Amino acid sequence: MNDRPAPRRTAKPNVVVTRHLLPSVEARMSELFETALNLDDVPMSRDRLERAMQTADVLVPTVTDRIDADLIAAAGPQLGLIASFGAGVDHIDLAAARARKIIVTNTPGVFTDDTADLTMALIIGVPRRLREGTSLIRRGEWTGWAPGALLGRKLSGKVLGIVGMGRIGQAVAFRARAFGLDIRYHNRHRLPEAVETMFGATWVESLDDLLAQSDIVTLHCPSSPGAKGMIDAARIAAMKPGAILINTARADLVDYDAMIGALESGHLGGAGLDVFPEEPRVDERIVALPNVIAQPHIGSATIEGREQAGEKVIANIRFWADGHRPPDQVLEGLV
Missing domain, CATH: 3.40.50.720 (NAD(P)-binding Rossmann-like Domain)
Structure with a gap:
């Protein structure tokens, strides 16, 4: 299984979110985790993504973030979860994540x-x-x-x-x-x-x-x-x-x-x-x-859908932080 030991239960995981999410989702993340938000919503450059992955326990990217093998190889040893916001995972190199024992999750079904x-x-x-x-x-x-x-x-x-x-x-x-x-x-x-x-x-x-x-x-x-x-x-x-x-x-x-x-x-x-x-x-x-x-890529652009996706991301992080397998773990070869 593509698992990695979870952080200590007494510590909040350090979570980096790459794009501005709905306020209700960001507020809940900030309550539960040590969360770094992207409030200006400018897509992260590759250098900024690399820096985030060198310090974060959990990265929350979206489908516009290309998380390739080189970025994953340069990630810090503490990175244990990539909790993607969205159903698609073709923007993440799953084989490279598996090799580093980094769990990848997505948000299936909500859109x-x-x-x-x-x-x-x-x-x-x-x-x-x-x-x-x-x-x-x-x-x-x-x-x-x-x-x-x-x-x-x-x-x-x-x-x-x-x-x-x-x-x-x-x-x-x-x-x-x-x-x-x-x-x-x-x-x-x-x-x-x-x-x-x-x-x-x-x-x-x-x-x-x-x-x-x-x-x-x-x-x-x-x-x-x-x-x-x-x-x-x-x-x-x-x-x-x-x-x-x-x-x-x-x-x-x-x-x-x-x-x-x-x-x-x-x-x-x-x-x-x-x-x-x-x-x-x-x-x-x-x-x-x-x-x-x-249309400007708005297939999933509803308030309800984006809220549900955020809730799934939060649930996946909480399961992982508690040492359990996240409900929406993506298994390479099954996507």
């Missing part, structure tokens, strides 16, 4: 509904051309209702292809069923028949087949060496003409240059994006495309 809600908003908004309509009104160029104005596509009867049928993928399927979408999915492993029946979902063994069948494709799989760039130029070219791509998962799943080219040519009918390769920078070509709804 499932929030991300599924935003995904559904994009699934609705892109084919109904909501960005174009909003822009028309903001520019003062709307001339009134007309039979042929801003014609979009209805959802009912369209094929929704879900890539990755974990918690979020299933939550999207649950919502999409109410809109009359024909739900098909690709996953590493087929779901039990009872689960498929509950969501009205059909398993498609081949990703290529799913892409070829779908009117709308939405991505909900984690980043991994095998998944990076899986929606490449060839696969985008094989998608239905006019198909729509939704990505609220990870930017590196998609070849964004190929996607932009397909959007510009009209092969793709639109895209809904919440993640980008070089955040916070967004490619100017994406910004200029009228058939793209782009």
Whole structure:
């Protein structure tokens, strides 16, 4: 087991938080631990992260902090827990942490509904051309209702292809069923028949087949060496003409240059994006495309979700400090 002896129970662990969290979460952390907060919310530089890891018992990073093997190797011997704020852990080198006997935890499940809600908003908004309509009104160029104005596509009867049928993928399927979408999915492993029946979902063994069948494709799989760039130029070219791509998962799943080219040519009918390769920078070509709804990585941005994530971080630290295995310990190879 990837464990390390906990600090003495009589001492509060020294906790460094890399970003500004909700006030209620920070207040509770300050009560329970010796906590260093980042109140100005400026992302920590690599040097600042390294200094923090040389002195902290617990580091609380977020998905924007790249905790690689070199940083972990330079950490002080007291660092025993990386309690990440967020469900994803691809920003942490788990193998390097395991080698140093540093436990890694995350906050699974708390953002499932929030991300599924935003995904559904994009699934609705892109084919109904909501960005174009909003822009028309903001520019003062709307001339009134007309039979042929801003014609979009209805959802009912369209094929929704879900890539990755974990918690979020299933939550999207649950919502999409109410809109009359024909739900098909690709996953590493087929779901039990009872689960498929509950969501009205059909398993498609081949990703290529799913892409070829779908009117709308939405991505909900984690980043991994095998998944990076899986929606490449060839696969985008094989998608239905006019198909729509939704990505609220990870930017590196998609070849964004190929996607932009397909959007510009009209092969793709639109895209809904919440993640980008070089955040916070967004490619100017994406910004200029009228058939793209782009959001600033807000899939998990609800007060309730962020509070629950903070509570999970606190619980994981308390379990570890008391000498117990944290409830959300991430085991390498099982993510």
